[in-house]
Amino acid sequence: DGGITQSPKYLFRKEGQNVTLSCEQNLNHDAMYWYRQDPGQGLRLIYYSQIVNDFQKGDIAEGYSVSREKKESFPLTVTSAQKNPTAFYLCASKVTAGDKAFFGQGTRLTVV
Amino acid sequence: DQQVKQNSPSLSVQEGRISILNCDYTNSMFDYFLWYKKYPAEGPTFLISISSIKDKNEDGRFTVFLNKSAKHLSLHIVPSQPGDSAVYFCAAILFSGGYNKLIFGAGTRLAVHP
Numbered sequence: 038d039g040g041i042t043q044s045p046k047y048l049f050r051k052e053g054q055n056v057t058l059s060c061e062q063n064l065n066h067d068a069m070y071w072y073r074q075d076p077g078q079g080l081r082l083i084y085y086s087q088i089v090n091d092f093q094k095g096d097i098a099e100g101y102s103v104s105r106e107k108k109e110s111f112p113l114t115v116t117s118a119q120k121n122p123t124a125f126y127l128c129a130s131k132v133t134a135g136d137k138a139f140f141g142q143g144t145r146l147t148v149v
Numbered sequence: 150d151q152q153v154k155q156n157s158p159s160l161s162v163q164e165g166r167i168s169i170l171n172c173d174y175t176n177s178m179f180d181y182f183l184w185y186k187k188y189p190a191e192g193p194t195f196l197i198s199i200s201s202i203k204d205k206n207e208d209g210r211f212t213v214f215l216n217k218s219a220k221h222l223s224l225h226i227v228p229s230q231p232g233d234s235a236v237y238f239c240a241a242i243l244f245s246g247g248y249n250k251l252i253f254g255a256g257t258r259l260a261v262h263p
Contacts, residue, residue, distance in 0.1 A: 137183070140194070
């Protein structure tokens with residue numbers, strides 16, 4: 038089955054540590070996105086990528102980094118510079134000229 | 150600067166009646182508008198979309214209306230069912246500089262009660 042897989046579903050991080058969230062898609066989509074959702078809030082765009090080896094900062098990129106070495110993969114690293122990393126993280130992908138974006142099931146990151 | 154706004158955080162509707170969810174936007178260059186439905190701790194699922202060159206799109210119980218002059222769109226659900234209870238997100242796509250930027254509103258929580 039085609040789709041987007043995010044792993045892990047739950048992730049715990051100690052303060053001061055970097056952590057990487059995985060996002061893999063087998064839909065052959067060019068565009069991929071990372072969003073953050075906080076309780077009672079909408080989806081805020083962290084980073085997005087159109088092609089391999091290229092990506093753009095979204096509205097809240099500070100404290101995050103990404104890579105796009107393969108079309109299928111768009112991992113997000115939450116660095117120690119992110120002051121409030123506890124949130125629900127969602128990855129999405131879509132075809133370049135299309136409208137519908139597909140989402141993974143999300144990763145809940147908790148800083149302990 | 151919030152480019153996509155959903156000003157009603159919640160909406161309560163009786164089963165069988167119409168649910169109307171509203172969304173406003175500020176950027177007249179958006180190319181597509183979409184509505185997503187989301188349950189807690191899950192990824193959003195796509196419901197319906199509309200191109201900026203159209204003013205209405207229908208899919209079963211869901212209809213989206215676009216008023217470009219008012220920079221406003223709405224999602225109508227008729228008839229509303231208890232299973233429609235969820236958070237609904239409005240989103241917009243901007244094609245710019247070879248990139249597709251996908252921007253979401255804050256969401257509206259819909260509760261459909263018997």
